Amino acid sequence: MKPVERYNPRVEEPRWQRAWEEKKSFVVADDDPREPYYVLEMFPYPSGRIHMGHVRNYSMGDVLARYKRARGFNVLHPMGWDAFGLPAENAAKQTGSHPKAWTYANIDTMRKQLKSMGLSFDWTREFATCDPEYYQRQQKLFLDFLKAGLVTRKSSKVNWDPVDETVLANEQVIDGRGWRSGALVEQRELTQWFFKISDYSEELLIALDGLNEWPDKVRTMQRNWIGKSEGLRLLFELVPSSLTSATAIEVFTTRPDTIFGASFIALSPDHPLAAEIARADAGVRAFIDEFHRQGTATETLEKAEKQGVFTGLSVKHPVRPDRTLPVYVANFVLMDYGAGAIFGCPAHDQRDLDFARKYGLNVIPVVLPPGADPEDFSVGEQAYVGPGTIYHSEFLDGLPVEAAKSEIARYFGERRVGNRPQGTVETQYRLRDWGISRQRYWGCPIPVIHCEEHGIVPVPDKDLPVRLPDDVTFDKPGNPLDHHPSWKHVPCPICGRPARRETDTMDTFVDSSWYFARFTAPHADAPTVPARANAWLPVDQYIGGVEHAILHLLYSRFFTRAMRKTGHLDLDEPFKGMFTQGMVVHETYRDRNGEWVLPADVTLEGMGGKRRATLTATGEPIEIGSIEKMSKSKKNVVDPDEIVRTYGADCARWFMLSDSPPERDVQWTEAGIEGASRFQQRVWKLVQDMIELRGGAAAPQAAPADAAALRKLVHRTIKSVGDNIEGLRFNSAVAHIYELTNGLTRFAATLESAPSAGGIAALAEGVETLVQIIAPMMPHLAESCWAALGKAGMVADARWPEADPALLVDDSVVIAVQVNGKRRGEITVPVGAPREHTEKEALSLEPVARMLDGRAPSKIIIVPDRIVNVVI
């Protein structure tokens, strides 16, 4: 064959991108009669430039979208921007740029980058969440939720940075200090807006069972996050005291069966009764103040020792009025779970035991482990939390734990403290309402007005959107909206008197909680067009990082229900299929000063343990470090633009899909991307060889015998690649494509010496098929090959090839023959051969006969067309 000119992605890729755009290949119509299919990848935050994680995410989604299109679906595959957020404000502070200008400039850059990857997005549906057209509808949703009773306002603790005068998220508090100012963070009570997600705790939990196209891991994480537990709310009567007028303390417990082991009561430092005691008791006051100083920074909580202070109060044991229990304030009791107070049973709860040991409280075992001797059993430093039989517990004695729980619940349910039942069975959830208030500029304004006369007044629909002012400054700490000279001063919509606009903006998680619905009608006046939303949703396949497994997905599930309640759509679950992709990782490199070095600046030599790295510019030795997620801070990043420029988008896409299962991390390597590039050229060469063969003189003889085998390979590959794409096993699909390519290349080589019309026809079918099945992954190369082969139209519009069922089955099959489960040889039998035939063939196999040595086998297992196992 004559040498083939190399495929040049730099020329071919932009050409096909223009062609798709001109033909509006991926613009989707809502009234298309074909069955709808909605593929969505998590939209990016416009941080500046796309990174390899995006390349991986969008490559996967694009394969599925293109494949489903080829299978005859009307595919919705949109893209937008999660564009509000703190980095824009930080950039404003650092560089003086305006958040809006910064964000839209980033979007322009990233859009261009995404377009260079040849992704089949319907760009006519693009929006950014910071577009007033988007956040106007979000404000409308907020007001509808407010009207429907799904929004509430309450006081809540926040991390307050006294220097920056701002609220910090938990992850912005490092060692109890603000991440930017370094100031000690304080706890402050602030009145904030909340979405009542907890109204849906049970529904959100139950519905997880139906999400069978979600990873189990994600469902489990959500289950734990919702954190349902059944228990008893229980009243303890206070021993009358001059310290308080209160008469009882309410606690929540999931272990009412251990009531006879109770030895103290502990109140949260935030408990109202604790506050009351603290007013008169300096010791308690000091304890509570110290607790508040320590803050909610997670590390401090985790390491904190169990500590408490005695209040001077005591309560009566609810069954044994002769016993009293001391009441403490303890640092490990949470105010916002259960009743903000507990009874401590040290023998059967580790925290209570730690506390009891520290303060010398009784440890009374009341659950006897199976087989333990009641005379001998005692609790040391390890609380016993396992199953067992209740003892030392009067009428509960002898009952197993679960039975004792219901028995004691009934007992307390019948008794009264005052006019209330002493015990009430109750279900508790860990899930809290979703606080959405942020004291920030670059977010969606909360559309309410505070009037002295009329309180909270919703902004009337006609006044929406509440636009962010452009003329803000970031030179002062605090919320720029609050400093703005005029923005917040508005008349009350009811009385017209001077009132104050809400200056808090919404958590950016709100923006991403409904964007998937907006894509179904991105230009509508209302948040959605319900008929369209109902037709497209739920998203058939959602793809994104596992870091959003809890919050984003849970909030979206809540939003879908809230939008159903307010008439914006009519479904429960937004995402039918969910897939969490792995990260892109890379080796790290450091120079002799310990500074991180970019992979692009490093030269690598050798292999295995002998690998060496040097700085390309100077030859300075470089230390090769661990393999970690690509991050700017460790500089182990590879710029997608650079890769597209050097190898082309198709190679980047192919490599992202080929090397690892999509849910696992993939390691970016130079060798890997070069392998992709080599494959690209092989396909191109194969197509060129094919064209040359077709144009040459061929003997009119029938196809060679192996043409039949080739056709089988072709059709089996159609089947397996389709199945693998459907199952999102892209790496397996790639492997099968390699096998086909290897088969075709070898076959083409044999035709070279003996060209035959039949052989060329078989090869042509195979090559065309190859071009079609690589199209979802390497769409540009596929178009170039398609055109070179003289096929009409574009591959992007071609139907997926059909596997001929007749070619998927073989006439005969090679099956393994085992003796006692060990493989001893193989035989070839016709498919569906009768048992007798298979048995005879197997027994006549030399090693089998030798091992049998004349004896009769005791058993012969035959799995037709699979395996024979001769048991001696």
Added chain:
RNA sequence: GCGGGCGUGAUGGAAUGGUAGACAUACGGGACUUAAAAUCCCGGGGCUGUAAGCCGUGAGGGUUCAAGUCCCUCCGCCCGCACCA
């Protein structure tokens, strides 16, 4: 602590309970070349000199005609949540 996942050649990884290591990468050998690159072909889990054979999917046990796959115990690594009573 609780929950989830993973552990297979030099490396990434394949394998509805049915021939372990597909496919790729790296490596070695060969062809082509003045040479190199590129390309093409061949090789490869370990042990026993070859063959026959034996061993082999983190370790140990079990279920089964048959286990990488199912069950139990343990070890290691990764991820998530974490004082939720």
